[in-house]
Amino acid sequence: MTAPSQVASAETPATQDEGSKAALAAGAEPEAAVEDQSTATTVAGSGTVEEPAKPSETGATEVAEDKAPEEPASDEIVEAVRVTKTPGKTDSTVEIVETSDAIVERVEETTTTDEDIETVVADTGTGVVGETEEILERTDTVVKTTVVDKRTGRVTKKIATQEKEEVRSSRETIIVPAHSARVYMKPGSSPDDRIAAYGMVAFPLETTRQHPERLAQFCAAYVESEKHEPVPGLPASAPRMATVWPVSASVATDALSRLNDVQKCETAVLNYGAAMADQAIYDAELTGIEINGRGPFLLAWSPASAKGSANALVLIANLSNIDTPEAALAAMRRWQTDVEFNPPLWAEAGWNLPLLREIMDEWAAVHGPQSLMLLGPFGG
Numbered sequence: 217m218t219a220p221s222q223v224a225s226a227e228t229p230a231t232q233d234e235g236s237k238a239a240l241a242a243g244a245e246p247e248a249a250v251e252d253q254s255t256a257t258t259v260a261g262s263g264t265v266e267e268p269a270k271p272s273e274t275g276a277t278e279v280a281e282d283k284a285p286e287e288p289a290s291d292e293i294v295e296a297v298r299v300t301k302t303p304g305k306t307d308s309t310v311e312i313v314e315t316s317d318a319i320v321e322r323v324e325e326t327t328t329t330d331e332d333i334e335t336v337v338a339d340t341g342t343g344v345v346g347e348t349e350e351i352l353e354r355t356d357t358v359v360k361t362t363v364v365d366k367r368t369g370r371v372t373k374k375i376a377t378q379e380k381e382e383v384r385s386s387r388e389t390i391i392v393p394a395h396s397a398r399v400y401m402k403p404g405s406s407p408d409d410r411i412a413a414y415g416m417v418a419f420p421l422e423t424t425r426q427h428p429e430r431l432a433q434f435c436a437a438y439v440e441s442e443k444h445e446p447v448p449g450l451p452a453s454a455p456r457m458a459t460v461w462p463v464s465a466s467v468a469t470d471a472l473s474r475l476n477d478v479q480k481c482e483t484a485v486l487n488y489g490a491a492m493a494d495q496a497i498y499d500a501e502l503t504g505i506e507i508n509g510r511g512p513f514l515l516a517w518s519p520a521s522a523k524g525s526a527n528a529l530v531l532i533a534n535l536s537n538i539d540t541p542e543a544a545l546a547a548m549r550r551w552q553t554d555v556e557f558n559p560p561l562w563a564e565a566g567w568n569l570p571l572l573r574e575i576m577d578e579w580a581a582v583h584g585p586q587s588l589m590l591l592g593p594f595g596g
Contacts, residue, residue: 296336304328317367323360328353355380397556398442399458400469400484403492413562414520415459415531415555418493419511427510428485434512434535435461435481437544441552455563457556459514462489462496502526503591509536514551518562529567529592531555537584547583554578 306327313320331352357378364371417438423430438461463469464487472483497507500515502525507513514533522528533551538544554575555561561568561575572590579588 298334300332302330319364321362325358327356353382401460411520412455413457413518415516416496418496418513424490431485437548441548462492500530505591519565
């Protein structure tokens with residue numbers, strides 16, 4: 217057994233008279249409800265005229281009732297936004313000032329509301345769910361101004377609104393992998409806590425360097441088999457097994473998982489994580505059994521933390537004798553059914569040996585002797 221190879225990897229003040237006070241009392245009561253747009257109402261004698269109001273100096277805006285979700289990027293992206301409002305207190309101030317020409321009443325109402333905005337974005341194509349939560353403090357200010365002209369008795373009303381938002385706290389996006397057993401992983405990454413059993417598609421260095429077409433053939437089977445996973449209703453919180461396709465450190469794995477099948481395999485093959493695969497083969501050989509063949513080898517550990525331990529029992533499916541795309545896909549689907557989506561085989565922090573022996577016999581009948589083996593003290 218050899219060590220793994222090293223791979224490069226404004227208002228104006230005033231005075232007032234009795235006639236103007238009467239006009240203010242009669243016609244200057246502020247509106248009870250905020251209008252959607254700022255308006256000016258002019259009262260002259262018995263006539264009332266609606267006039268467009270100028271924007272307030274602070275920049276009048278409409279009051280937004282709800283935060284609408286952005287349009288999904290594609291049919292596979294589903295977005296849901298829930299806004300929970302917690303009303304706060306409303307403060308109100310009234311100010312009456314007087315000039316030589318007019319009396320001005322200014323009523324300002326400020327309402328503070330907390331908004332808890334939860335956004336969930338699900339990609340039905342990759343099974344990835346992103347969750348974000350943000351708490352906003354919204355301050356809505358309504359300014360109602362009534363101006364009475366002392367000379368004419370004309371009354372003008374204006375309503376202006378202003379909205380201010382401030383982020384008080386936010387929670388980082390949580391990426392929740394769905395039930396898929398297909399995971400692209402780069403050096404330095406490790407399976408999350410829900411991974412009870414850990415596998416890898418490992419090619420020897422010679423195959424990686426000299427036969428990239430073989431990597432492409434099995435990558436196509438790896439990607440295609442993901443579309444036919446046998447337990448679509450598995451909760452995201454349930455323990456599961458993952459079979460990793462290793463990639464180099466320069467690959468953005470989240471972006472990789474969103475590519476179409478052809479682009480996905482082009483990237484995954486060109487950036488195959490040969491160093492990670494070589495390390496996995498080395499870890500499997502810690503059992504004392506040398507691994508030979510062109511591969512790929514589907515290597516698995518249960519529990520996942522056993523990888524790298526000399527006392528680990530390592531499951532290996534040797535697919536070296538498979539030549540056709542159809543046979544590669546059939547083997548990947550059998551690995552799905554018999555191993556990845558068979559929790560009784562690995563869910564109890566170790567391999568279920570009686571069940572595994574039955575599965576090994578079935579593999580031998582289909583794919584040949586020693587096509588599926590358990591390496592270690594009880595393997596062989």
